[in-house]
Amino acid sequence: DQxxxxxxxxxxxxxxxxxxxxxxxxxxxFDYFLWYKKYPAEGPTFLISIxxxxxxxxxxxFTVFLNKSAKHLSLHIVPSQPGDSAVYxxxxxxxxxxxxxxxxxxLSVKP
Amino acid sequence: xxxxxxxxxxxxxxxxxxxxLRCSSQSGHNTVSWYQQALGQGPQFIFQYYREEENGRxxxxxxxxxxxxxxxxxxxxxxxxxxxDSALYLCASxxxxxxxxxxxxxxxxxxxxx
Numbered sequence: 001d002q003x004x005x006x007x008x009x010x011x012x013x014x015x016x017x018x019x020x021x022x023x024x025x026x027x028x029x030f031d032y033f034l035w036y037k038k039y040p041a042e043g044p045t046f047l048i049s050i051x052x053x054x055x056x057x058x059x060x061x062f063t064v065f066l067n068k069s070a071k072h073l074s075l076h077i078v079p080s081q082p083g084d085s086a087v088y089x090x091x092x093x094x095x096x097x098x099x100x101x102x103x104x105x106x107l108s109v110k111p
Numbered sequence: 112x113x114x115x116x117x118x119x120x121x122x123x124x125x126x127x128x129x130x131x132l133r134c135s136s137q138s139g140h141n142t143v144s145w146y147q148q149a150l151g152q153g154p155q156f157i158f159q160y161y162r163e164e165e166n167g168r169x170x171x172x173x174x175x176x177x178x179x180x181x182x183x184x185x186x187x188x189x190x191x192x193x194x195x196d197s198a199l200y201l202c203a204s205x206x207x208x209x210x211x212x213x214x215x216x217x218x219x220x221x222x223x224x225x
Contacts, residue, residue, distance in 0.1 A: 004153075032212040043115070043201055043216035044154070089153050093212045096167045097142065097205065101153030 003027050004092050006102035015111050019077040023090035023102050026071060030100075032093040035064060035075045037086045038104070044089060048075070080109045113138050115204050115217035123223045124192050132187045132220045134202030142166075142207040143185040144214060145177060148199040160185055161207055189222075197224045 005024045013019045021035075031052050036044035050057040050064045050073070057064050063076045077084055087106045091099040116135045124130050136143050142161045146154035156169035160179035174190040183204070189196055199221050203214035 006153075034213065036216075041218070043117075043203075043218045046213050046215060049213055091153075097144065097159055097161075097207065097212065097214075098156045098167050098169065099144070099146075099154070099203075099214060100156065101146075103151070103153050 002103075004090060004100050004102040006088075006090060006105050008105050009103070010106045010108070012108045012110060013080050015082055015109055016079045019075075019080045019084065019107055019109065021075040021077075021088050021090070021105050021107065023073050023075075024071060025073070025092050027092070027094070028068070028071065030092040030094055033064070033066060033073050034091045034093065034099070035062075036089045036091060036101075037084075038089060039086050047088075077107075080107075082109050082111050085109045115202060115215055117200075117202050117217040117220050119220060120218070121221045121223075123225065126192055126194060126224055128192050129188065129190045130192060130222060132189075132200050132202075132222070134185045134187070134204075134217060136183045136185070136202075136204030137215050140204035140206045140215070141183055142205045143179055143183065144203045144205070145185070145187045146201040146203065146216075147171075148201055148219070150198075154201055157187070192224045194224050197222060 034049040035047040038044045087104045144159040145157040148154040158168040199219045203216045205214045
């Protein structure tokens with residue numbers, strides 16, 4: 001029962017271009033959605049979050065969009081930089097603070 | 112501000128043994144959650160501790176247990192280790208009651224069961 005899905009295992013973009021990472025979910029009761037970035041041999045690093053009552057949140061180069069009717073969220077990174085190369089996880093929070101993660105998308109930003 | 116720390120970094124155990132993993136939460140945080148991350152997968156929620164009590168549990172058997180101490184640090188104990196327990200174990204801390212949901216992760220403990 002995969003409640004949070006990231007259907008693209010990998011994504012490659014050119015430096016300076018936009019990276020768009022996608023995530024779908026099935027449970028309409030999720031309160032909060034988060035994106036994490038993970039480098040090898042490190043724990044996930046929190047990037048940006050969005051409440052279920054909003055449809056957009058922006059923080060510098062990172063913007064998260066939430067489409068509740070489609071049960072879809074996306075993370076936009078613009079402009080993409082080589083240092084953004086990492087595995088990105090989307091996660092959904094249900095009541096009680098449990099995070100449910102997708103499988104991750106490996107982003108590669110080429111110079 | 113001190114981040115989340117975990118120990119040990121790596122651990123090798125034999126099937127049937129018991130293991131204890133440790134986590135120190137970020138200063139100012141009162142809640143600790145544990146996750147298991149298998150290779151190529153996203154982290155899976157094991158359980159969460161708040162005010163020294165278990166506050167939610169994922170789909171893990173009772174041989175996975177934990178503790179939270181008055182200083183908010185935490186332990187994860189796994190009894191009767193199985194080969195499938197080999198994974199990266201992540202601890203995350205958060206500040207419950209502040210209206211935020213962000214959890215901050217430690218570097219993890221890599222457990223190998225042989």
